Amino acid sequence: MHSEANPANQRPRILLAEDDALTARLIVHRLEREGYEVFHCQDGQSALESAQAPDSEPFSLAILDVKMPRMDGFELLGRLKEDPRLAPIPVVMLTGMGTEQDVVRALSGGADDYILKPFSPTELALRVQRLLAR
Amino acid sequence: MWSGGTSSVWASEALIGVVLWSTLVIVGVVAYLAASAFAMRFRNVIRARRYSSYEATWEPLLLEVMAGSLPISDLLNTVTPRSSRHFLRFLVRYARLLVGNDNLTITDIAAPVLPGILGDLQARSASRRALAVQTLATLGIDEHGARIARALDDPSPLVSMVAARSLAGSHHPEYIVRVLSNLHRYSEWNSRFLASMLASLGVEVAPALRSFLLTEGNPIDRAVAAEALGLLTDPVAGDIAVKVLTGSPNRELAAALLRLLRTVGGPEHVSIVRTYASGRDHTLRALALSALGTIGDASDIEVLELGMFDADPWVAINAARALLEAGGRERLHEIAQSELPQSTLAQEMIAGGVT
Amino acid sequence: MITLVYVVSLVILVYFLAMNFVYMTTSVLAFIDLKKYVGRLKSLHIGDLVNAAGGVPITLVVPAFNEEAGIVESVRSLLTLQYSDYEIVVVDDGSTDGTLGSLIEAFQLKPAARAPSANLHTAPVRTVHRAARHPNLWVVSKENGGKADSLNAGLNYARTPLFCAMDADTLLEPEALPRLVRPFLENRDTVAAGGIVRIANGCVVDGGIVRQVLLPKNMVARFQVVEYLRAFLAARVGWDVLRATLIISGAFGVFRRGIVVDVGGFATDTVGEDMELVVRLHRHCRENDIDYRVAFIPDPVAWTEAPEDLGSLGRQRNRWQRGLVQTLWRHRQMFGNPLYGPPALIGFTYYGIFEVIGPLIEASGFVVFLWALIAGVAPMSYILAFLGLAVAAGVALSVAAVALEELSFQRYSRPRDLGRLILVAFIENLGYRQLATWWRIRGLFSALRGDHTWGTLERRGFKTQEP
Secondary structure, eight states: OOOOSOTTSOOOEEEEEOOOHHHHHHHHHHHHHTTOEEEEESSHHHHHHHHHOTTSOOOSEEEEESSOSSSOHHHHHHHHHHSTTTTTSOEEEEEOTTOHHHHHHHHHTTOSEEEESSBOHHHHHHHHHHHHHO | OTTSOHHHHHTOHHHHHHHHHHHHHHHHHHHHHHHHHHHHHHHHHHHHHHHHHHHHHHHHHHHHHHTTSSOHHHHHTTOOGGGHHHHHHHHHHHHHHBOHHHHHHHHHHHTTTGGGGGGGGGOSSHHHHHHHHHHHHHHHHHHHHHHHHHGGGOSSHHHHHHHHHHHHTTTOGGGHHHHHHTGGGGTTSOHHHHHHHHHTTOGGGHHHHHHHHHSSSOHHHHHHHHHHHHHTTOTTHHHHHHHHHHTOOOHHHHHHHHHHHHHHOOGGGHHHHHHHHTSSOHHHHHHHHHHHHHHOOGGGHHHHHHHTTOSSHHHHHHHHHHHHHTTOHHHHHHHHHSSSTTHHHHHHHHHTOOO | OHHHHHHHHHHHHHHHHHHHHHHHHHHHHHHHHHHHHHHHHHHSOHHHHHHSTTOOOEEEEEEESSOTTTHHHHHHHHTTOSOSSEEEEEEEESOSSSHHHHHHHHHTEEEOOOOOSOOOOOSOEEEEEEESSOTTEEEEEEOOOOHHHHHHHHHHHOOSSEEEEEOTTOEEOTTHHHHHHHHHHHOTTEEEEEEEEEEOTTSEEETTEEEEOOOOSSHHHHHHHHHHHIIIIIIIHHHHHTTOOOOOOTTEEEEEHHHHHHTTSSOSSOSOHHHHHHHHHHHHHHHTTOOOEEEEEEEEEEEEOOOOSHHHHHHHHHHHHHHHHHHHHHTGGGTTOGGGHHIIIIIIHHIIIIIIIHHHHHHHHHHHHHHHHHHTOSOHHHHHHHHHHHHHHHHHHHHHHHHHHHHHTOOOOOHHHHHHHHHHHHHTTTTHHHHHHHHHHHHHHHHHTTOTTHHHHHTTOOSSOOO
């Protein structure tokens, strides 16, 4: 069950920005089981600060919720893509139901993939795996 | 009494009595309110504490079950008859976040526990019945669909609406006729909301919606059906829309039909739309011009351009958007560069800023 | 002389009994309604309901005058609201500070074309901007014209069926929009909806969201907490049950765009434009036989900063009272006219008697009692009984409001705070209430004088509005 994708025992670090505690727990649990290290932030501002912190280990991927306090997912996405050091990190956006226009905004803003809520953690894990394999 | 001696008036026992008694009554009623409110709060606090201790036990187990590393029975063994309602409430929170196989796992876990709340469907309190319908729908729509459909006829409009919404989201189009026959009960609800509820049953419901549109029923309910057909982009609905429009329906139904023609209409439907485009009602005029943008031809460009100069700003906005859609971009450019007051509108359309 | 005093004191007694009876009635109605509302919330998940595909698009109109300090933070938190389809139109009301500049910088605003959807008369619009990264954020900059004028300008640019009028410094609950839009879904005749506004002083605020509700340390603000609880939970919820809602707070209210445009938008010649609009909507719909509903949601939706010194509180109350008197006077033909239904028969009667004339009766009562006590014409027993009634009923009603809050929303989580609220309900009788009465009387007189200087200064700033 645990990932054998990382022979060097360097688990890929994933940044998760999600304000809903229950959703975050579901994602963290599933991704940790898949062998990733998940760093969870409850709002866009703190996620950006964690990503930009000079001494932090680099993230391999970011999962961003759209609706978050302080800074929403779109602004966070834009800030990440502006920063030459962070721009290459693949991004998966989590968008709510009834917001199909958000998908367009996410993809045109530079996101690599999106997941519509309500979601399937299994599917999310598969997409993460696929993006990291690129 | 008015002419009585000073002190006797002031000391009037009756007066003091009135004051004292009123004080007592008011304080009494209010104290009762306060006491019962605090009692309810106390009960809620105890319930919330109990729930969070249950949750702390259940959540780690549930996550393991969902990951496939723990059998369902190990989780179910921790549920007692006393905690089963809390357990269902716990599962509902997860079920609402999840789709696909992960959602199926939750409904599998819930299946043996759900029969415990079937009695609630007959509860005296409407909000309790509604909650039961909602729980059954979230955790066991396939098993309990028929029961939920029966709740459509519940005397409480709240319960009926919860049932209708649950069925609409369930991908069980077989319930459409029962939902449609209850539509008049939701006539207070926003028609756009109702239409999207009907449309979420899926494209299989289009035939039922079409025949409902052709009935002599309440025009407001039929307008909802027309909007739902538009959301489903039903290709056959155009002919029906024209047929109903020709019978000069009321304003609300006509508006819905024009909106429908904008999405599903074709060149063969354009003539009736043109008559509305020059009508006196500005709402219908705006909608007709908007429909001409998608189903009109080159001969309509003149009308659309004229529409931009309509006294009603809404008609102008719709006409401008339609002009762009109908291939009148050059005309828009001309207006945008002119000194006319409509130049802002034209610029906006060219920039694509319309929502 | 004695007879006169006697008559006066009888009037006062009747007034007090009636007032407490009215408050008791609305409290009981509120109690029943809140129980029903809380039950209903459980079975209809509010977010789903509103965010489903059928959700109604809405425009938030945010007037801003010299809000440089807070506007970026406010807009940023508005961008994260839990709602699927909304636009934000910030209206810069000719600010003389860097309000527009800071918005342009923070959200990368670019000049954009946008055609008006209505022709309400306003001060001239200078520029229209749109945010590069947030296509739903627009900023309209216009010449100074006051809050009502700014709202009208925003209304001219709104394209959605609903719009929301608010203050730039209002803190919204994350679910505020779904809660206020819900009445428009559940009843297609709804034209306006308002909710409970609460006092943010003392609370822990983080990222534009009230995280923890604490009582303010400042006594002036604390009195207002109890006052707001009473006004909203014990009174307005009850008025709503009776379909007599006359006030939707200017700090946060949702309206149907079309009908507000039809009645001509907000009135720019009153200090109480929020109440005036609601009354005008009632009047318009009743006169033209339009089915309509004005809804009040018994749920906290917005938080506002209350004045903490008596000077500004006094000015605020003076303004509210003038707004109230101006509105009632402008629509005086509605008084007691059955054509206008409960808003006139119940609402106007209540506001006229208890909010406009009431303060005069209270004040004269105070004077008469003082005189009677000093002159020794009234026996102690009577005075004590009367004071007992006044204080006991006042406290009881305040406690009932606190209890209603407990029943429904339980925002004050610390038992200590509850004890303090009840204590405040006692103390406010010793000075604060009399002060509030005095402000109301002054407001009444400056409205009666037709004082035309009132507008110029205060029309520009709108930091605090009628709750």
